Each structure stands twice: as structure tokens, then as C-alpha cells.
Amino acid sequence: MSGIAIGGGMQAVFNMDSLTLTVEDAPHPVAVPGGLIARVTLAGVCGSDVHRVVGHVKDATGRVSFGHEAVGVVEELGDGLNVDWGGLPVSVGDRIVWYAGSAPCGKCRGCRTTGEACDDRQWPLPSAVPNAAGYRDVASLSPLVPFFRVDGPVTDEEIVAFGCALPTAIGGQRRLGQIEPGQTVVVQGAGPVGIAAAMVVSLSPARNIIVIGAPAHRLELAREFGASSTINLDETSAEERLARVLELTDGRGADVVIEAAGVPEAFPEGVSLLARHGRYLLSGLYSGTREVSFNPVQLVLKSARVFGNLGSRPEVGLQALRFVQANRDRFPFSRIVTHRYELGSIAAALDAMQDGSAVKAVVTPRPPARRTA
Ligand SMILES: [Zn+2]
Numbered sequence: 176m177s178g179i180a181i182g183g184g185m186q187a188v189f190n191m192d193s194l195t196l197t198v199e200d201a202p203h204p205v206a207v208p209g210g211l212i213a214r215v216t217l218a219g220v221c222g223s224d225v226h227r228v229v230g231h232v233k234d235a236t237g238r239v240s241f242g243h244e245a246v247g248v249v250e251e252l253g254d255g256l257n258v259d260w261g262g263l264p265v266s267v268g269d270r271i272v273w274y275a276g277s278a279p280c281g282k283c284r285g286c287r288t289t290g291e292a293c294d295d296r297q298w299p300l301p302s303a304v305p306n307a308a309g310y311r312d313v314a315s316l317s318p319l320v321p322f323f324r325v326d327g328p329v330t331d332e333e334i335v336a337f338g339c340a341l342p343t344a345i346g347g348q349r350r351l352g353q354i355e356p357g358q359t360v361v362v363q364g365a366g367p368v369g370i371a372a373a374m375v376v377s378l379s380p381a382r383n384i385i386v387i388g389a390p391a392h393r394l395e396l397a398r399e400f401g402a403s404s405t406i407n408l409d410e411t412s413a414e415e416r417l418a419r420v421l422e423l424t425d426g427r428g429a430d431v432v433i434e435a436a437g438v439p440e441a442f443p444e445g446v447s448l449l450a451r452h453g454r455y456l457l458s459g460l461y462s463g464t465r466e467v468s469f470n471p472v473q474l475v476l477k478s479a480r481v482f483g484n485l486g487s488r489p490e491v492g493l494q495a496l497r498f499v500q501a502n503r504d505r506f507p508f509s510r511i512v513t514h515r516y517e518l519g520s521i522a523a524a525l526d527a528m529q530d531g532s533a534v535k536a537v538v539t540p541r542p543p544a545r546r547t548a
Pocket residue numbers: 221222223243338339340
């Protein structure tokens with residue numbers, strides 16, 4: 176090689192106690208046995224990062240690292256590592272995608288009883304530990320971090336565009352079960368989770384895919400990603416939205432409602448939109464203590480089923496990658512990425528996600544420093 180990268184570069188550190196974000200020097204990590212070192216080329220900003228930065232989610236203390244949607248290039252392989260989590264050979268120089276945060280441990284009670292809800296899963300990770308978080312120049316993946324080799328012409332932006340929203344949508348549909356021909360699906364929310372859900376459902380035999388959200392430019396994107404109709408949340412009342420859904424379903428209501436709005440008020444409305452025997456998937460609520468009033472008899476009268484959806488098995492990450500690779504001519508993935516920042520401007524990236532101006536913000540590290548030969 177003509178140039179060798181030097182130094183560990185920079186990393187973003189968030190203090191969970193003082194709610195402050197800094198970008199600091201980071202030591203260059205060394206690959207642990209069974210793990211690897213990757214140079215980050217692109218990292219997605221997830222809404223859950225924003226929840227922590229503003230103090231809505233307090234699931235860690237002290238200095239932590241963020242960025243759980245990353246693409247990069249393998250720089251060093253630890254002893255014993257030669258295949259990715261899909262079983263494909265992996266070498267230095269290969270492009271990979273990973274979802275930082277450890278895989279299910281396979282040993283705890285949660286893992287043994289559910290196969291995916293690990294009690295020991297740690298995220299976010301302390302910043303002092305070399306870790307796989309994506310808001311840094313160089314990441315260290317432990318043997319517990321699932322990663323997948325990326326081949327072919329798919330771009331980093333296409334992969335990161337939906338970030339963890341795509342595994343969320345794919346994993347959510349697994350929980351829901353099959354969508355039958357002719358069924359109507361309503362998606363509440365037009366952020367990455369809602370648009371990804373509409374996109375995944377659009378490959379099913381559903382008759383209508385109705386996305387409720389705002390503002391107009393997000394609904395336009397939702398139509399490009401498979402929505403057959405959209406309803407602007409800002410311009411309609413709950414009664415008008417119900418009337419529209421009934422109109423589109425011959426008075427029956429939605430066979431499936433997918434909540435991707437992230438606010439508790441969506442719940443009673445979602446139940447009101449359900450047809451009899453409908454299924455309701457809660458995919459977007461991630462934090463919060465706010466309560467809403469709700470009459471549960473509706474669930475009984477409709478014989479409805481409600482599913483919660485958090486987390487997914489590591490192989491869903493591979494399914495998400497394969498989905499993007501197989502459908503990049505069908506859907507304009509990179510149009511989801513509306514805002515791009517360098518690592519040093521990570522705070523602005525989080526702001527753009529928080530105020531809703533960005534559908535998806537991404538962070539690019541600096542180009543690697545090179546030693547002149
Ligand atoms: Zn996420």
C-alpha cells in the first residue's frame with residue numbers, strides 16, 4: 176500500500192449526565208480476537224440518538240458513543256475472523272455494514288426464551304471502550320457485533336438511507352405475519368420507519384397502502400416508496416382521516432395498521448382505523464411517559480390483535496441489505512438522505528433530525544490522514 180492511515184482520528188462523545196456532545200481525539204484501536212477494525216465511510220443519524228441527546232431516554236450514564244448504522248472498510252481482522260455474519264469470506268479492504276450494539280448473547284433468559292430479546296444487550300456503549308459506534312473515524316467491532324460484507328454497486332448512502340428503520344420494518348412485518356391479497360394497510364407516520372414500512376408492504380399483495388403523516392414533502396416521498404394514498408396529518412382531523420380510510424376500504428377499515436408516528440396519541444386513532452379482525456403493529460414508539468385515554472372495548476369488539484415491535488435478530492440486518500441491493504432500481508433510496516454533515520458537525524446533524532427538517536441525516540468522517548512515503 177502506498178499510504179498507511181495513522182492515528183485513530185476523531186470520535187463523538189455524548190455525556191448522558193450533562194447532555195453534552197463533544198468531538199474528541201480517539202486512540203487507534205487494535206482488533207480483538209474474532210473482531211475487526213473498520214474505517215467508517217458513512218454513518219446514519221437515528222431518531223433514537225436524538226431521544227438520548229435531549230434527555231428523553233436515560234438508559235446509560237457517563238460518556239457514551241452513538242451511531243448504530245454504519246458502513247465502512249475493513250482495516251484489520253482480529254485473529255480467527257475470516258467470515259461475516261452471513262458466512263461470506265471477509266478480507267482487509269472489504270466494504271461492510273454493521274448495526275453497532277452487541278448481538279443477542281444467546282445465554283441469558285431473554286435470549287433463551289424469545290431468541291431475540293437479550294437481557295444483556297448493551298447500547299449505547301461507554302466511549303472509553305474501543306467500540307463499534309459509527310460517529311467516529313475508526314470503529315472496533317467486537318466478536319458480538321453483527322456485520323455483513325457489501326458487494327456490488329450499491330452506494331453507502333443507499334445502505335444507510337433507512338438505517339435501522341429498514342430492519343425495524345422487516346422485523347415488524349415478520350411479527351405481524353402475512354399480508355393477504357386485497358388487504359389495506361395504514362401506516363401512521365412518514366419518517367424513515369413509516370416510509371420503510373410502506374416500502375416493505377408495497378412488495379406484498381396489499382390493495383391499499385395509506386400513509387398518514389406530514390409535511391407534504393414526506394408524503395411525496397412515501398408515494399415514491401410505495402404508498403398508494405396519503406393523508407396529510409396537519410390538514411385533517413382524526414374524524415376526517417377515519418372517513419377517508421373507510422372510503423378507501425368500502426367502509427371496512429384497515430386490515431393492518433402500522434404505528435410509526437412515535438407519539439402515544441397515534442394509538443387510539445390507530446385502533447379506530449382498524450377493521451374487524453385487524454392487526455395493529457406498534458413500531459415507532461420508543462420512549463416517553465405521556466399517557467392517552469383509550470377505551471379497550473374497541474379491541475374486543477373488533478377481535479383485534481396488537482403487536483409491539485422492538486429490536487430484531489441479527490439476520491434481519493442482512494435481509495435489509497439484500498432488500499436494498501435487490502430494489503435499488505425500484506426505489507430511490509438516496510432520496511431519503513436529505514442532510515449530510517462532517518463528523519465535526521454532528522450536533523447540527525442531530526438538530527436537523529430533531530426539528531424534523533431532515534428525513535435522514537448522515538455523517539461522513541474526515542478522509543483518512545496519510546503518511547507521505
Ligand atoms: Zn436506530
